[in-house]
Amino acid sequence: MDIDDLQQKLRQSEALTAYLRSTIDEKDERLARAEHQLQELRNKQISEINNLSYNFEQQIMVLKGEVTAFQIEISTKSEEVATLLIFRRENEILKQQISTLRDEQITLRKSHKISIQQTRDEVTQIRAGLAAEFQLQLENTIENNVDKELRKLPDKARCALAEKEVLRLQLRSQDEELWKNLEFGMKAEKRIKELELDAEINREEVMQLGKRNMILKKKNLELERKIIDQDKALKDNDDELVLLRQWKVQYLEWKSQINQQESEAVGVRKQLQYAMLGLKRVCARYKLDMGQFYRDPLEDVKLKEKLPSIIAQKGRFIVPDI
Numbered sequence: 369m370d371i372d373d374l375q376q377k378l379r380q381s382e383a384l385t386a387y388l389r390s391t392i393d394e395k396d397e398r399l400a401r402a403e404h405q406l407q408e409l410r411n412k413q414i415s416e417i418n419n420l421s422y423n424f425e426q427q428i429m430v431l432k433g434e435v436t437a438f439q440i441e442i443s444t445k446s447e448e449v450a451t452l453l454i455f456r457r458e459n460e461i462l463k464q465q466i467s468t469l470r471d472e473q474i475t476l477r478k479s480h481k482i483s484i485q486q487t488r489d490e491v492t493q494i495r496a497g498l499a500a501e502f503q504l505q506l507e508n509t510i511e512n513n514v515d516k517e518l519r520k521l522p523d524k525a526r527c528a529l530a531e532k533e534v535l536r537l538q539l540r541s542q543d544e545e546l547w548k549n550l551e552f553g554m555k556a557e558k559r560i561k562e563l564e565l566d567a568e569i570n571r572e573e574v575m576q577l578g579k580r581n582m583i584l585k586k587k588n589l590e591l592e593r594k595i596i597d598q599d600k601a602l603k604d605n606d607d608e609l610v611l612l613r614q615w616k617v618q619y620l621e622w623k624s625q626i627n628q629q630e631s632e633a634v635g636v637r638k639q640l641q642y643a644m645l646g647l648k649r650v651c652a653r654y655k656l657d658m659g660q661f662y663r664d665p666l667e668d669v670k671l672k673e674k675l676p677s678i679i680a681q682k683g684r685f686i687v688p689d690i
Contacts, residue, residue, distance in 0.1 A: 413622045
């Protein structure tokens with residue numbers, strides 16, 4: 369290998385070294401700025417978190433006192449709540465009684481309608497039976513008693529007499545049927561009056577129960593208003609707890625930002641490690657001493673003053689100024 373080749377390789381190695389030096393300088397500057405910003409942000413957030421934690425503790429103490437007062441007040445209202453429960457149970461019992469009376473009234477009406485319908489069916493059956501029996505008796509009478517006399521008369525006279533007899537018997541049966549219907553109507557009217565009287569008595573009882581129910585409802589509404597006022601007071605405390613939760617969420621967001629910046633710093637460190645690994649390979653290939661190009665940043669006094677966070681992380685190297 370002649371001198372020109374060696375000089376060419378030396379120039380190539382110098383060019384590569386200069387490129388790697390500039391790259392490493394840029395990475396170190398970015399890493400230093402990122403760590404400095406991260407440290408400032410961390411200190412700021414730590415102070416804010418301390419202030420928030422102090423405020424949280426103060427507000428929590430105040431809220432604990434208010435909650436204790438509310439618990440005492442709620443315990444004093446327990447008797448009223450128990451009374452309210454008793455009123456509700458009585459109200460439910462009254463509602464059940466009212467529904468039972470209504471069901472009984474509906475059952476009576478249905479039974480009355482059913483009895484009327486049964487009576488009508490019986491009347492219809494009786495009418496049909498009487499008509500059939502009348503027809504049979506009429507035919508037997510005509511055949512047995514007046515057959516001879518009717519046969520002696522002309523046809524028109526026989527028909528007229530037969531129609532007259534039929535009409536007479538029909539009128540008699542209709543009179544009997546009307547009398548039976550009249551008696552049934554009188555009995556039904558009497559039964560309806562009795563049912564109306566029972567319904568009026570039940571209606572008065574229902575009205576009394578309704579008045580008592582209204583009184584219980586008023587007491588229930590008053591107790592519910594008191595409970596709503598207590599719920600509003602507790603809701604105001606809940607708003608303060610929501611604000612504390614929002615502050616906690618903001619604190620978690622800041623913490624996630626810090627973790628993200630730390631992950632970015634880890635990525636920069638990895639890139640720097642890859643660059644150092646490439647430079648080591650180049651120095652090993654050309655048999656160059658890395659001590660000629662690098663120094664340990666832990667020995668740099670200025671760097672210790674500017675970036676104290678780098679001291680804790682050994683294994684990093686920077687390119688010296690030439």
